[in-house]
Amino acid sequence: MTDSAPLAARAIGSYAKGCLAGGEALPTDGANWQVMRLSRNRNWGHPELVQFLKDLSNDAPSLGWRGLLVGDLAQPRGGPMLSGHASHQIGLDADIWLTEMPDRRLTAKEREEISAISMLKGPLDVKDADRSVDPRKWTDSRARLIRRAASDKRVARIFVSPTIKKALCEFETGKDRSWLRTVRPWWGHHYHFHVRLTCPKDSSGCKNQNPPPPGDGCGKELTYWLSDEPWVPKKPEDPNKKPKVVKKRPMALSALPKSCKTVLAAQ
Ligand SMILES: [Zn+2]
Structure with missing residues (x-):
């Protein structure tokens, strides 16, 4: 499917199991954004996501950030992808690079080839690692951009x-730390940050997640994430052990909500 389903806009199902009707493409270029990896055709979202990205990009320069390099949103009709993400299925998720938009238009080839830059100081999976961002890469402008997004x-x-x-x-x-509640620690996500919108009003059958636990999330939970526990394997791996081969199979269409059949068939 290279085009969206010509139906009223609707995010259907849950973030990691669903599809998208009436998807809108984020234009590949705007004054303050550029879409990356055009060949993937994953710049589709619910119109509310597209609007959100336009609004965020508009505010970027005032935050000291020239503009957004936009990674994956969803496929034209959402649904599971063969590579990369479990979620991003209902047009409400978007990856935004932690690399600033350059002061020129990138060519299509550059948009395929340029790599995002990791914010990590070093590897996370070694004992007693310094699990911090690299101060030579991380900047307050990045923090302001994420704060602006999280306050939306x-x-x-x-x-x-x-x-x-x-x-x-x-x-x-400052006194208002409420936006920090929205920002959740997760695996990966040091090259980009991932924004997830709540279900739009027009989307019956869209399932919100439970809200994050109260508080700014800067206490115990974060201490755990920064400890060796989640990162360092307990026992040294047996070098003679056969590696487990886990084949990732695409999710069966039958696993998706029923209305997704209509979405896939719509012409
Ligand atoms: Zn993502």
């Missing part, structure tokens, strides 16, 4: 590396 009423959650969550907890010195 349309946003349910933002996923970042625990190292970034820590940097944000330290960055916010």
Whole structure:
């Protein structure tokens, strides 16, 4: 499917099991954004996500960030992808690079080939690692951009590396720390941050997640994420052990909500 389903806009199902009707493409270029990896055709979202990205990009320069490099949103009709993400299925998730948009238009080839830059100081999976962002890469402008995104009423959650969550907890010195609740530590997410919107009003059959636990999330949970526990394997691996081969199979269409059949068939 290279085009969206010509139906009323609707996010159907849950973030990791669903599809998208009436998807809208985020244009590949705007004054303050550029879409990356055009060949993937994953710049589709619910119109509310597209609007959110336009609004965020508009505010970016005032935050000291020239503009957004936008990674994957969803496929034209959402649904499971063969590579890359479990979620991003209902047009409400978007990856935004932690690399600033350059002051020129990238060519289509550059948009395929340029790599995002990791914010990590070093590897996370070694004992007693310093699980921090690299101060030569991380900047307050990045923190301001994520704060702006997390303060938006349309946003349910933002996923970042625990190292970034820590940097944000330290960055916010003002009284209002409520936005930090929306920013959740997760695996990966040190090249980009992942924005997830709440279900739009028009989307019956769209399932919100439970809201994050109360509080700024800068305490116990973060301490755990920054410890060896989640990262360092307990026992040294037996070098003679056969590696487990886990074949990732695409999710069967029958696993998706029933209305997704209509979405896939719509012409
Ligand atoms: Zn993502």
